[in-house]
Amino acid sequence: MSEVKKIATRESYGNALVELGKEHEDLVVLDADLAAATKTGIFKKEFPERHIDCGIAECNMMGIAAGLSLTGKVPFASSFAMFAAGRAFEQVRNTIGYPKLNVKIGATHAGISVGEDGATHQCNEDIALMRTIPNMVIINPSDDIEARAAVKAAYAYKGPVYLRFGRLAAPVINDKPDYEFEIGKGVTVREGKDITIVATGLEVGFAVEAAENLEKDGIDARVINIHTIKPIDKDIIIKAAKETKKLFTVEEHSVIGGLGSAVCDVLCENAPAPVYKIGMRDRFGESGPAAELLHKYELDAEGIYKQVKANL
Amino acid sequence: MNKLELQKCANQLRKHIVTSLHAAKCGHPGGSLSAADIVTYLYFEEMNIDPKAPDKPDRDRFVLSKGHVAPALYGALAMKGYFPEEELVKLRKTGEMLQGHPDMKGTPGVDMSAGSLGQGISVAVGMALSAKLSEEDYRVYTLLGDGEIQEGQVWEAAMFAGHKRLDNLVVIVDNNDLQIDGSVADVCSPYPIVDKFKAFNFHVIDVDGHDFDALDAAFKEARETKGMPTAIIAKTVKGKDVSFMENQASWHGAAPNDEQYETAMADLEKVGEALCQK
Numbered sequence: 001m002s003e004v005k006k007i008a009t010r011e012s013y014g015n016a017l018v019e020l021g022k023e024h025e026d027l028v029v030l031d032a033d034l035a036a037a038t039k040t041g042i043f044k045k046e047f048p049e050r051h052i053d054c055g056i057a058e059c060n061m062m063g064i065a066a067g068l069s070l071t072g073k074v075p076f077a078s079s080f081a082m083f084a085a086g087r088a089f090e091q092v093r094n095t096i097g098y099p100k101l102n103v104k105i106g107a108t109h110a111g112i113s114v115g116e117d118g119a120t121h122q123c124n125e126d127i128a129l130m131r132t133i134p135n136m137v138i139i140n141p142s143d144d145i146e147a148r149a150a151v152k153a154a155y156a157y158k159g160p161v162y163l164r165f166g167r168l169a170a171p172v173i174n175d176k177p178d179y180e181f182e183i184g185k186g187v188t189v190r191e192g193k194d195i196t197i198v199a200t201g202l203e204v205g206f207a208v209e210a211a212e213n214l215e216k217d218g219i220d221a222r223v224i225n226i227h228t229i230k231p232i233d234k235d236i237i238i239k240a241a242k243e244t245k246k247l248f249t250v251e252e253h254s255v256i257g258g259l260g261s262a263v264c265d266v267l268c269e270n271a272p273a274p275v276y277k278i279g280m281r282d283r284f285g286e287s288g289p290a291a292e293l294l295h296k297y298e299l300d301a302e303g304i305y306k307q308v309k310a311n312l
Numbered sequence: 313m314n315k316l317e318l319q320k321c322a323n324q325l326r327k328h329i330v331t332s333l334h335a336a337k338c339g340h341p342g343g344s345l346s347a348a349d350i351v352t353y354l355y356f357e358e359m360n361i362d363p364k365a366p367d368k369p370d371r372d373r374f375v376l377s378k379g380h381v382a383p384a385l386y387g388a389l390a391m392k393g394y395f396p397e398e399e400l401v402k403l404r405k406t407g408e409m410l411q412g413h414p415d416m417k418g419t420p421g422v423d424m425s426a427g428s429l430g431q432g433i434s435v436a437v438g439m440a441l442s443a444k445l446s447e448e449d450y451r452v453y454t455l456l457g458d459g460e461i462q463e464g465q466v467w468e469a470a471m472f473a474g475h476k477r478l479d480n481l482v483v484i485v486d487n488n489d490l491q492i493d494g495s496v497a498d499v500c501s502p503y504p505i506v507d508k509f510k511a512f513n514f515h516v517i518d519v520d521g522h523d524f525d526a527l528d529a530a531f532k533e534a535r536e537t538k539g540m541p542t543a544i545i546a547k548t549v550k551g552k553d554v555s556f557m558e559n560q561a562s563w564h565g566a567a568p569n570d571e572q573y574e575t576a577m578a579d580l581e582k583v584g585e586a587l588c589q590k
Contacts, residue, residue, distance in 0.1 A: 028445065052441070055475075060434045060468035067438020070424060072369065072446070075438075091431055091465075099416050099425040 005144075006169035009201075010108040012147035013165050014039030017076060017106075018046050019148070020155050027155065030065055030077040032058045037167075038078040038108045058083040062091035062103075069101045074155060077103060081110035081164060085126035096160050097133040104154045105162045110140075111252030112280065112297060113168040113202060118287035124280040128257025130162045131230055137183060138230040140164040140251075140259075142204035145174040146227055149181035157183060166202050166252070168290045173205045186233035192222030195308065196240035199250040200226045200259045203278075206294075207250050209301035214308060221308070229259055234266045241273035248276050248308050252299055255279040276311040278304060313356050315524045316590055321391070322352040323584045326553055327577065328387030328400050332410075334573040335401035339412065342563040343457060344381040346488035346521070346548035353527045354453055355388040363393040366420045372450050373423045373439050377432025378457035378486065379413040380565070385422070386410050394421035430463025432456070433483060437473045440481035440541070451535075455484045459491030461502045467512065473541045474513030481541040482534045483514070486521065488550035490561040509543035521546025555579050 021027050030052045035041035044051035054061040058079050065077040084107040096103045114122045130138050141147035154161040199207035204225045211221040249260035260277030294300040325348045333339040359372040376385050390397040402408040409418050413427025426432040436454035493499050509516045515537045519526040534542035551557025554576040
């Protein structure tokens with residue numbers, strides 16, 4: 001098997017900001033003392049005058065980003081998902097979402113693949129929080145190619161966008177000549193007629209691997225990549241519900257309020273179908289190497305395979 | 313405008329505040345009345361703004377961080393001609409423009425939606441930083457309550473503004489000494505306010521927030537202050553010029569009934585008449 005290239009989507013974020021920064025002078029990047037970890041440090045090195053370190057004060061950072069957006073800048077406010085969506089939730093809701101400001105939130109270190117830092121820093125609730133804010137677009141890219149495309153699409157879009165990135169190096173799975181990114185457009189990454197696995201972010205690669213193993217058992221699994229959780233691609237989900245027997249949603253996030261809930265929201269109103277939600281099942285994470293945690297919480301390819309088999 | 317004109321303006325603004333809150337049957341008169349002179353000075357003397365071009369990029373900005381005193385802002389905007397004064401009595405009504413707290417999307421002249429305390433100052437800081445980044449000359453003003461500065465975010469914003477030496481930023485604290493649950497000193501004292509802002513690297517000016525000469529001097533001093541932001545700590549009277557509302561915490565968030573409205577307007581008429589004698 002050939003070596004698969006791996007890169008963390010937070011790294012893609014930093015690199016995409018530099019690419020965008022070269023083209024657009026109105027782009028500014030904010031961070032809250034985490035530039036080395038969120039990878040906005042890459043941007044800071046190129047454009048120190050357009051990198052604003054707000055110190056450890058995420059709530060204030062969101063307000064500053066709002067002020068910058070009101071005066072002609074396009075700010076990317078960056079922190080860990082825990083602090084961007086969690087601590088600063090109300091600032092994001094009232095100061096960015098309500099006035100529909102052109103602020104992009106770059107939230108890295110989402111999910112349990114944060115690893116050793118443990119439960120306090122593993123945000124499994126950010127998608128749920130951000131979904132409830134009117135006007136908010138939520139994008140959770142699956143690999144480097146998608147992450148860079150998402151950052152560029154977020155810049156081009158006028159309005160608030162929450163971008164979710166991971167700490168862990170993820171395999172590049174979208175390295176195809178015809179790859180295109182469109183906000184709100186789901187991608188069928190594998191055709192299948194028995195069941196559908198709807199995955200997002202880091203879980204897309206694992207879902208494809210799980211589908212390949214399911215095929216050996218005679219189960220033909222479709223895999224859909226939902227990179228944009230809001231607005232969600234209703235059509236691709238309704239079609240899957242009509243054409244396959246059961247849907248499995250997979251996310252590195254709580255099963256409450258995330259992708260699984262978003263898929264169920266679409267289906268219960270349009271095409272009721274059985275859904276099994278794979279994710280963090282109403283619990284906190286813990287310290288440990290990312291790969292071990294993903295395995296323990298059955299969020300790697302083997303875990304997805306097992307959960308699908310057990311809940312067919 | 314000269315001092316007398318500003319005083320007359322503020323008196324008219326107070327009448328608008330009381331009238332709009334009476335019509336709304338709810339809202340926040342106490343802090344709106346305490347802030348009326350400050351808002352009058354900003355909109356009729358200090359700020360570079362044009363009601364005919366509410367969005368012009370080089371305008372000065374105002375963020376009403378204590379957004380619950382929206383009636384003061386709305387009254388000033390209507391008097392400046394941003395929208396018809398008839399709108400003021402539709403305050404807080406379903407489907408109407410004037411929301412309980414300022415909404416920039418629906419109201420001409422409102423630079424930023426605000427009202428959740430502690431957040432507006434950060435936005436003002438961001439605007440001031442933006443001007444510095446692109447070397448623009450506009451100035452940014454934000455009005456906070458003295459209860460509001462109990463919010464931790466205010467001090468995050470102040471630390472950043474002081475650190476970045478944002479001398480195009482003026483933070484005004486409406487120090488009426490009262491919050492919903494009582495005196496700010498009793499609830500959770502923010503004092504000494506002057507020393508706190510000094511410690512956050514602000515140039516601080518302590519003034520009588522109802523004295524237009526003092527306000528004029530303070531805002532001129534702020535303009536001349538270089539290398540650091542200015543905080544104007546304006547000592548005010550909650551419910552100013554309405555006899556039964558003055559210095560009463562209970563008038564923080566209650567509207568006058570018909571009878572109280574008549575008394576309030578009579579009080580304000582008296583103030584207005586006294587100004588006409590001058």
